[in-house]
Amino acid sequence: MNITNNIAAFNVWKNYNQNVNGLRESMGKLSSGSRINNAGDDASGLAMSERMRAQIRNTAAAASNVENKLNYLQTADAWMQKIQDMLGRMGELSVMANDGTKSDTDRASLQQEFAQMQDEIARITTGADAAGKFNGIALFQGTSITQQVGADGGQIFTSAGIDLTTANADDLGNGVTWGDLIDTNLGSGAIDISLQANAAIAVGEVQLGVDYISSQRANLGAEMQRMEQTLQGLQNYKENIASAESRIRDVDVAKETTEMTKYQILQQVGTAMLAQANQLPSQVMQLFG
Secondary structure, three states: OOOOOOHHHHHHHHHHHHHHHHHHHHHHHHHHOEOOOOOOOOHHHHHHHHHHHHHHHHHHHHHHHHHHHHHHHHHHHHHHHHHHHHHHHHHHHHHHHOOOOOOHHHHHHHHHHHHHHHHHHHHHHOOOOOOOEEOOEEOOEOOOEEEEOOOOOOOEEEEOOOEOOOOOOOEEEOOEEHHHHHOOOOHHHOOOOOOHHHHHHHHHHHHHHHHHHHHHHHHHHHHHHHHHHHHHHHHHHHHHHHHHHHHHHEOOHHHHHHHHHHHHHHHHHHHHHHHHHHHHHHHHHHHHO
16 A cells, blocks of 8 residues: 555546546537537548538539529520510511501501611610610620539530620521611611511511521520529539538537436546545555554
8 A cells, every 4th residue: 555656546537537528528519519620529521521511612602603694594585575575566567567558657657666666676685785784794795604503613604695786697587687677777778667568578577587586585495494404403412412511520419418428427426436546545544553
C-alpha cells in the first residue's frame, strides 16, 4: 500500500474524463442535429458531405436558371399568340377586301386596320424599344440565350434566337418574306389590301405568315418541354444527393440518445468510484493500530 501515488484514483479519473468527453460529444450532436460537427468526428465523411453540399447548392442555382428560361419562353409564347391573333385578323380583313361589292373607300378603311396590325406586330418585335422583352432582353431579335443548367462546369445549354423583326428575310413561300408581311414602307413589295387584286394575293400571304409563326411556336414548345424535363431532373438529383448527404451528416437521434444515457450513467458511477478510490490511502492508518 502507498499514499504517494493513488493509482486506483488516477485510473478512475482517466475513465471519468473519457466518459465526460463522450457525454459532451453526444450532447453536442443531439443539440446540433449533426453527427459531424468538426473534422475530428469523421474526416472522410466531412469531405464527402461538404462536396455533396456544394452539389446541392449548385443544383439549386441551376434549377433557378432553368426556371428563368421557362419564364422567358412562356413570355415569348404569349407574345407570339398575340401575333397570331393579329395575323388572324389580317386574314379576315384580306378576305373582306377581296369582295367586288365593296368600293375603294371600303377597302381603304379595311387597309387602315390591316396596316395597324402590321405596325403593331413590328412594334412588338422590332427596334430598341420593342415591346416583346423579358427582363430587358428582346425576345424576337435573334438573341441566343446561354445558361448553366447543371451543377458541374460545362453543363450549359444555348438556344437559338427567334427573329421576327421587319429585317427577317426568311422565305415564307411564293417569294414572300416575313419582313415583307409586317413592314408597311416596302414600296413595290408592300403587302396591302387597298385593291381587290392585292387583297386576293394577301389572303394567301397572311396564311403563310400564320403557318410560319406556328412553326416558330412549335420550336418554342419543344424547347419548353426540354427545359421542363431538365428542371425535373435537377429536382430529382437534388433530392437524392440531399438524402445521401443527410445519411452521412445527420445524427441518428435514437442511437445517440442511447450513447448519452450510457455516458450519464458511467459519469455517475465514475463519481462514486472516484470517492471510493480517494478513500484507499486512508486505510494505511489501520496499520498503525
